[in-house]
Structures are given as C-alpha cells and as structure tokens.
Amino acid sequence: MSTTLPTPLSNSAGAAALNSAAIQSWKESLAKTARPDWRDFWQETLAMTQRLFIQLQRRPSTLVAGVVQPLIWLVLFGALFQNVPAGLFGESRNYGQFLGAGIIVFTAFGGALNAGLPVMFDREFGFLNRFLVAPLASRYSIVVASALFIASLSLLQTAAILSLSALLGAGLPNFLGLVLVLAIVMALVLGVTALSLGLTFALPGHIELIAVIFVTNLPLLFSSTALVPLDFMPHWLQIVASFNPLTYAIEPIRYVYLHPDWSWSSLVLQTPFFNVSLAACGVVLTIFCAGSLALIQPLLRQRMA
Amino acid sequence: MVAAIQIKHLKKTYGPVQAVQDVSLTIEPGEIFGLLGPNGAGKTTTIRCVCTLATPDSGRVEVMGIPVLTQPQRVRQHLGYIAQEVALDKVLTGRELMRLQAALYHLPGPLAQQRIEAMIQLLELEEWADQKTGTYSGGIKKRLDLALGMLHQPDVLVLDEPTVGLDIETRSAVWAFLRQLRAAGTTILITSHYLEEIDTLANRVGIIDQGRVIAAGRPAELKDQLGGDRITLRLQEFTTPAEAETARLLLAHLPCVQDVIINAAQGNSLNLLVDRQAEALTLVQQTMATAGLPIFGISQSRPSLDDVYLAATGRTLIDAELAAVGQRDLKREKKQAMKGG
Structure with missing residues (x-):
C-alpha cells in the first residue's frame, strides 16, 4: 500500500499552528491556578467512563451475557430448590423469592470484582501509562470511572432480576424499598471495584488477577446468605457468613422484599453473636466502602513519587 | 535561565539489574537533545524517571525547575510522553482518543476541539480521525500518538525511540513534526539507537552506555574532538x-x-x-x-557518532547491540515497566 503524503507544513507554519494564542493563554492560566479542583476530577472521570461506554456500545456481548447470566442463575437455582419445604427459608413464600436478593448482590459483586480486568489489560498494553503521565486531579478518577460503569451495568442487571423475580411470583419491594436496593448495590459496587483495582495495581499480571478473582468469587457466594439463610448453615459457616460483607448487602434487600413497612431499626439479621438492624447493615456497607477506598490509596500513589 | 530538564546523579536499579548507575544531564529549553546508546544502556529507565513513571533510587530530576520527586503533578502538566510502543484503544476512533486525552489534561471543551482539529491537520490524519484505531497501520498509529502527546502543547516532549520499526515515509514525517515543534519552542528529549536520527535532529547529544553518560555535547563537537x-x-x-x-x-x-x-x-x-x-x-x-x-x-x-561511541567504549554501537541481545531478559523488563515504582 502506498499513500502519497501531502507535503507537510513548513517548520514555521507548523509552529504557528501548534502555538496558537488560545493554547498559550490556557497554559498561562494553568500556571496561575494552584491545584486541579473537583471540576478537573469530573472532567477526567467522565472522559474515562465515556470510553468504557463506547467500548460497551461497540462490543455489546458483555452486556448481553451480563444480563442473561443472572437470569439463568435465578431460573436454575430456583428450580433446583423449588421443592424445599415451605418455612425452611424463613418468611419467604418460596425459594424464588428468597433467592432474588442473593442473585442481585452476587451479580453486582461479580461485576465489580471483574472491574480490574480491563484496567489490567490497559496496564499490560501500556495504555494505562497515558493516565499515569497525565496531570490527573486524582488517580481515584480511574476507580470512580470503573465504578460508575459497573454500577450502570449492575442497575440494568438488577432491573432484569427484579423483573424476572416478579414474573416468577416473588413480588416487588415498595418504591422506597427499591431505592434502598439500588443504594445498597451502588455501595457494594464502589467498594468492591476499589478492591479489584487495588489488586490490579498490586498483582504482576492478568493471570494472577484472574486467579484471585476465581478463588474469591464463588467462596464468598457460598459463605454468604445468598443461597440459604443463616440458621440453615452449620455453626462454623454461620460465623464466617456473619463476617461476610455480602451478607450485609443481601439481608436488607431480602427484608424489604418481604416487609413494605420496613424502617431503619428493623431487625434484618440474627447472627450467633449479635442482632443486626437495617441501619447497622448500612453502616457496615459504608465502612466497607470507605475502608476499601482508603486501603488502595498507597497503591494508587505508588508510582506518583 | 532554568533548564528544561536537569538530571543529577540519577540512579535506578530493578532488583539485581543496575539500569541507571549515574546519569547527569542538563537539557536547555528549546533544544532537541538526543540520548544515544545501545539497547539496554539505560535510556528508557532515565526517561521513565523524568516522566514520573519510575521513582529514582537516588539523584535529582527537575523539569522546568520543578522537582519530579516532590511535585509530580505539576511536572506532568509540562510534559508530553511518547512511549516506544504505541498503545491505543483499538475500539475507539482517533478523534475519540484525542477527546479522552484532552480531558486528562483538563483542556476546556472549545479549546480541546480546536486543538484536535489543528493536530489532525498538522499530522495529516483527516482520512483516519474517525476510523477505529484498530484499522490503522503502524505509521498512522505513530502519527496519532504524536498528536495525543502534543495535544496540550507541553513545554517538554519526551520521545522514546520514536521511529523504531517505522517505514521511511513515516520516519520522515516524524522528523518533520519534531522540527516544527522545535520551531515552536518545545524542548525535545529523544532516545534512539539510530545514529543517523540523532545526527540529523539533535542540537546536542548524550551518549549513554551501561547506565552512565560517557560523552555529551554537540554532535559536530564530539566528532571533531576525535580528530x-x-x-x-x-x-x-x-x-x-x-x-x-x-x-x-x-x-x-x-x-x-x-x-x-x-x-x-x-x-x-x-x-x-x-x-x-x-x-x-x-x-x-x-x-x-x-x-x-x-x-x-x-x-x-x-568521524561519525559511531566513532565517538567506539572511542569511548572500545566497541561500535552495533557490536554493543548484538552483545546486549543475549544478555537481556525482555520479559522481565516488560514486567518492570508495568510495575513501575
């Protein structure tokens, strides 16, 4: 293939095009402002998020698989346990109703846990260096961009799961209950995305990251109350599940499904050691989220110095 | 006048490998400074320390008088960095990538738009700007990479081996662009192991070997000194x-x-x-x-620059290249580059 290049501009003409008055005055104003502010943070975050959405738009298979997979879970697991005697799963009328909350949380968790993978590929490919050499207001924009993207996907998935559950006869939480469900999903996604990106910066490559995701994902599912209630488990597993953050996301959702009259003081979980109110679940999730974000700070800073 | 880049006694090791042992260089504003040396001499590590991608073990690096170690954020505003390997998102178009890059440098919308158009024109990317970068040839990728690096009109542009593996046409396009930059007053630090490239482009050259600067000066002076x-x-x-x-x-x-x-x-x-x-x-x-x-x-x-290298090290650049091939662990180097730190 041979393309004839048009003659390039002369040095001086090229220099004039590069050094326009507009860019010069922008650079002068930049020199005067001390630090980048939150507007800069939003600008970089939104641009990174937009990139992820363009990718999704041009490669929609992730979206399709992401929505279909939890629905398959719902149908298959629901069918598997459908003959379990009533009453075994707490107040839920049937297993399908019980399972909805677990699948919502597990799906959001899985999505967020995988958030680090595309960033790891960017890192391996060298694309991430573009972000690292740029004067970002904060490298948390990389985390927030991923979280925003995953959160949007999770919202779609949650809507699909809620709808299918409703069709299968599980009913729906009331409006405020739905708002609470979304808030819980958001908090979980932000916290887990932060952890996943932390791993992305800490681990040597995508093989290791996939390995960690692999050994984290299902064990956390099975040691939470996603598939069975706490009092169904052996004692040791009850202890593990009482400290599994997923439990604190699942139980409030399950509760608002069953109780339209929920309040912050409603008792949503009884562990072997303590009883947990809905408000307490909120506190646990907030701490988890803030803790994850704080935990990865040194990793984000690592290459700054 | 403040030096564009000031490097003093830079040292950087990766595990057992002493990538940079002792590098001191001063790069004046507005010049093209060529860093010449065989593969594995420490050029890329030096550059990574300048570009805030790696932390020096010891020594001092300043860009436009700003210390890299303590104020990396300010340094990044003044720097443009073009890596040796062009890393693009193949799903995005050139224009979309330029918009992303503009946002990373916080260019306001209208100005970003204007800059993107100017860059497309300067680098003759009209035909390609709205195609996905996955469809680009190596030369077009490099031209887009240059556009991305210069979008915010940095005072200092750092290029790591900008013409490795490029066809002749693209190589001369890159050279023409760098000359335009120099005319615009941009300071350019360029590494290369092509003698000819440094000889044509650079006002001054630093020859680096095994992590040390072994000669620095104007190419003509260095050659004349040999007599x-x-x-x-x-x-x-x-x-x-x-x-x-x-x-x-x-x-x-x-x-x-x-x-x-x-x-x-x-x-x-x-x-x-x-x-x-x-x-x-x-x-x-x-x-x-x-x-x-x-x-x-x-x-x-x-005498050529190769003779300068020969006189300082007792071997030609090509011999050094060949000798280095067997000694390097490219996989490990790639891992280090990813890890940074």
Missing part, C-alpha cells in the same frame, strides 16, 4: 587475513596514518584513522598500487 578522518579500505570482497595483515603493516608506515585496524566482521576490511588532509586518500591508493595490492573499494569519511 582525523576515517578511510575504509577493502582489498577484495572477502580479503584473507594474511593479505589484510600485509596491507596493514604497509599502510601503518605512512606518515599521515595514525592507526589501522582490521575489521574481521566486515570481510577483513581495513579501517584507517588518518590526518585530515586532502591527499590522504591518494597516498593510500598510491601505496597500494606500488605494492601491487588490489583495491575492491575505498572510501574516506569524517
């Missing part, structure tokens, strides 16, 4: 060692000849170092004719 001219003489296409030795002894006695070595790597040709005088070539030819020795080819040249 004398080079004559390369081939008796036959493939000269026998004995015949080459006979000629060597004969020529070494000429008063204008300072030194003669036999280059076994090039068919036992003779490399002569002679006084810079017009008749040197004729004298050599006459001597050969008188002795009845054949001449397959003969040429005279000024």
Whole structure:
C-alpha cells in the first residue's frame, strides 16, 4: 500500500499552528491556578467512563451475557430448590423469592470484582501509562470511572432480576424499598471495584488477577446468605457468613422484599453473636466502602513519587 | 535561565539489574537533545524517571525547575510522553482518543476541539480521525500518538525511540513534526539507537552506555574532538587475513596514518584513522598500487557518532547491540515497566 503524503507544513507554519494564542493563554492560566479542583476530577472521570461506554456500545456481548447470566442463575437455582419445604427459608413464600436478593448482590459483586480486568489489560498494553503521565486531579478518577460503569451495568442487571423475580411470583419491594436496593448495590459496587483495582495495581499480571478473582468469587457466594439463610448453615459457616460483607448487602434487600413497612431499626439479621438492624447493615456497607477506598490509596500513589 | 530538564546523579536499579548507575544531564529549553546508546544502556529507565513513571533510587530530576520527586503533578502538566510502543484503544476512533486525552489534561471543551482539529491537520490524519484505531497501520498509529502527546502543547516532549520499526515515509514525517515543534519552542528529549536520527535532529547529544553518560555535547563537537578522518579500505570482497595483515603493516608506515585496524566482521576490511588532509586518500591508493595490492573499494569519511561511541567504549554501537541481545531478559523488563515504582 502506498499513500502519497501531502507535503507537510513548513517548520514555521507548523509552529504557528501548534502555538496558537488560545493554547498559550490556557497554559498561562494553568500556571496561575494552584491545584486541579473537583471540576478537573469530573472532567477526567467522565472522559474515562465515556470510553468504557463506547467500548460497551461497540462490543455489546458483555452486556448481553451480563444480563442473561443472572437470569439463568435465578431460573436454575430456583428450580433446583423449588421443592424445599415451605418455612425452611424463613418468611419467604418460596425459594424464588428468597433467592432474588442473593442473585442481585452476587451479580453486582461479580461485576465489580471483574472491574480490574480491563484496567489490567490497559496496564499490560501500556495504555494505562497515558493516565499515569497525565496531570490527573486524582488517580481515584480511574476507580470512580470503573465504578460508575459497573454500577450502570449492575442497575440494568438488577432491573432484569427484579423483573424476572416478579414474573416468577416473588413480588416487588415498595418504591422506597427499591431505592434502598439500588443504594445498597451502588455501595457494594464502589467498594468492591476499589478492591479489584487495588489488586490490579498490586498483582504482576492478568493471570494472577484472574486467579484471585476465581478463588474469591464463588467462596464468598457460598459463605454468604445468598443461597440459604443463616440458621440453615452449620455453626462454623454461620460465623464466617456473619463476617461476610455480602451478607450485609443481601439481608436488607431480602427484608424489604418481604416487609413494605420496613424502617431503619428493623431487625434484618440474627447472627450467633449479635442482632443486626437495617441501619447497622448500612453502616457496615459504608465502612466497607470507605475502608476499601482508603486501603488502595498507597497503591494508587505508588508510582506518583 | 532554568533548564528544561536537569538530571543529577540519577540512579535506578530493578532488583539485581543496575539500569541507571549515574546519569547527569542538563537539557536547555528549546533544544532537541538526543540520548544515544545501545539497547539496554539505560535510556528508557532515565526517561521513565523524568516522566514520573519510575521513582529514582537516588539523584535529582527537575523539569522546568520543578522537582519530579516532590511535585509530580505539576511536572506532568509540562510534559508530553511518547512511549516506544504505541498503545491505543483499538475500539475507539482517533478523534475519540484525542477527546479522552484532552480531558486528562483538563483542556476546556472549545479549546480541546480546536486543538484536535489543528493536530489532525498538522499530522495529516483527516482520512483516519474517525476510523477505529484498530484499522490503522503502524505509521498512522505513530502519527496519532504524536498528536495525543502534543495535544496540550507541553513545554517538554519526551520521545522514546520514536521511529523504531517505522517505514521511511513515516520516519520522515516524524522528523518533520519534531522540527516544527522545535520551531515552536518545545524542548525535545529523544532516545534512539539510530545514529543517523540523532545526527540529523539533535542540537546536542548524550551518549549513554551501561547506565552512565560517557560523552555529551554537540554532535559536530564530539566528532571533531576525535580528530582525523576515517578511510575504509577493502582489498577484495572477502580479503584473507594474511593479505589484510600485509596491507596493514604497509599502510601503518605512512606518515599521515595514525592507526589501522582490521575489521574481521566486515570481510577483513581495513579501517584507517588518518590526518585530515586532502591527499590522504591518494597516498593510500598510491601505496597500494606500488605494492601491487588490489583495491575492491575505498572510501574516506569524517568521524561519525559511531566513532565517538567506539572511542569511548572500545566497541561500535552495533557490536554493543548484538552483545546486549543475549544478555537481556525482555520479559522481565516488560514486567518492570508495568510495575513501575
């Protein structure tokens, strides 16, 4: 293939095009402002998020698989346990109703846990260096961009799961209950995305990251109350599940499904050691989220110095 | 005037590998400074320390008078960095990537738009800007990479081996662009192991070998310091060692000849170092004719940057390249580059 290049501009003409008055005055104003502010943070975050959405738009298979997979879970697991005697799963009328909350949380968790993978590929490919050499207001924009993207996907998935559950006869939480469900999903996604990106910066490559995701994902599912209630488990597993953050996301959702009259003081979980109110679940999730974000700070800073 | 880049006693090790042992360089505003050396000499590590991608073990690095170690965020505003390997998102179009890049540098919307158009024009990307970068050829990718790096009009542009693996047309396009940048007052730090590239482009050159700067100055000065001219003489296409030795002894006695070595790597040709005088070539030819020795080819040249390197290290750049090939663990280097720190 041979393309004839048009003659390039002369040095001086090229220099004039590069050094326009507009860019010069922008650079002068930049020199005067001390630090980048939150507007800069939003600008970089939104641009990174937009990139992820363009990718999704041009490669929609992730979206399709992401929505279909939890629905398959719902149908298959629901069918598997459908003959379990009533009453075994707490107040839920049937297993399908019980399972909805677990699948919502597990799906959001899985999505967020995988958030680090595309960033790891960017890192391996060298694309991430573009972000690292740029004067970002904060490298948390990389985390927030991923979280925003995953959160949007999770919202779609949650809507699909809620709808299918409703069709299968599980009913729906009331409006405020739905708002609470979304808030819980958001908090979980932000916290887990932060952890996943932390791993992305800490681990040597995508093989290791996939390995960690692999050994984290299902064990956390099975040691939470996603598939069975706490009092169904052996004692040791009850202890593990009482400290599994997923439990604190699942139980409030399950509760608002069953109780339209929920309040912050409603008792949503009884562990072997303590009883947990809905408000307490909120506190646990907030701490988890803030803790994850704080935990990865040194990793984000690592290459700054 | 504040130096554009000031490096003092930079040292950086990766595990057992001493990538940079002791590098000190001053790069003046507005010049093109070439960092020349064989692969594995420490060029890329030096650059990574300048670009805030790696933390020096010791030493001081300043960009436009701002210390890299304590104020990396401010340094990044002044820097543009073009990595050796072009890393693009193949799903996005060139224009979309430029918009992303503009946002990373916080360019306001209208200005970003204007800059993107200017860059597309300057680098002749009109035809490609709205195509996904996955469809680009290597040359187009490099041109987009240059556009991305210059979008925010940095005061200092750092390029790591910008023309490795590029076709001739793109190479000259890159050179033309760098000359335009210099005319615009941008300081350019460029690494290369192509002698010719540094010789044509750079105002000043630093030659780096095994993590140390072994020579620095204007290319012409460095070459003049060596003194004398080079004559390369081939008796036959493939000269026998004995015949080459006979000629060597004969020529070494000429008063204008300072030194003669036999280059076994090039068919036992003779490399002569002679006084810079017009008749040197004729004298050599006459001597050969008188002795009845054949001449397959003969040429005279000024010292090149390769000779500067040869004089400082005792080997040519190409020899050093070849020697380095067997010693490097490219996989490990890639891992280090990813890890940074």
